[in-house]
Amino acid sequence: MHTVLNNDEAIEQIAQMLARSQSILFITGAGISADSGLPTYRGIGGLYNVNTTEDGMPIERALSGEIMARRPELTWKYLGQIEKNCRGARPNRGHEVIAEMQDHFERLWVLTQNVDGLHKAAGVRNVIDIHGDLHHLLCTRCAYRCTVVDYSELSLPPRCPDCGAIVRPDVVLFGELLDERKVERLFTELNKGFDIVFSVGTSSVFPYIAEPVRFAAQLRSATVEINPDVSRVTHLVDLRLAMRATPALDAVWRCYLDDK
Known part of the structure; x- marks a missing residue:
């Protein structure tokens, strides 16, 4: 069950979690691209x-x-x-923060449902675009x-x-199967484990989007949700920021850098 804190307290705690981490998984949905003007x-x-x-x-x-x-x-x-x-649409500050973070940690991956290609456009190297690219x-x-x-x-x-x-x-159109190679890559990385898993701007209705959070919680890895709305994984995470993706990610990253 996630801890109920005000946003400033949660941001500070998430920054401290990051300071103890070397491997990060971001799971992103339409909420992270909303600040680029893309509709959810x-x-x-x-x-x-x-x-x-x-x-x-x-x-x-x-x-x-x-x-x-x-x-x-x-x-x-x-x-x-x-x-x-x-x-x-262009990458926004949320996409940019994730791209900046990858040079500060040993291993960083993004699992995204979005088909807009904005993570790669921002310079993120390890992206599993599980639904493809439009x-x-x-x-x-x-x-x-x-x-x-x-x-x-x-x-x-x-x-x-x-x-x-x-x-x-x-x-991936409705009724079609996911790309086997991308699913295999996802499971390969999940089996290596992550120190911290973020669920950002997604309702997590698809099992393969919710399961990495559930898996991390079972392994006692740190888990964080950034979402103004309650989702299918809200009850699983350690900390929840009820904020839009871009200002939340920017605030967490600035706090992390200030604390170093």
């Missing part, structure tokens, strides 16, 4: 705030692997809307791959210049 899950162009899309199906179905295979133009229509809402495209038939910054460059649905087949983002 329920705010993507209002798509998730209605029961059905204008095409008469739930957005989760429109963005499923099944519909991508059968009606790619429909899936791409909504992928395009999501990308447009995210276009031009800007990395791949052919559904051949080995063609490319990176696209702006979907307005594309004719939707895009086709492979090599074989003419439909191209899709390298992301």
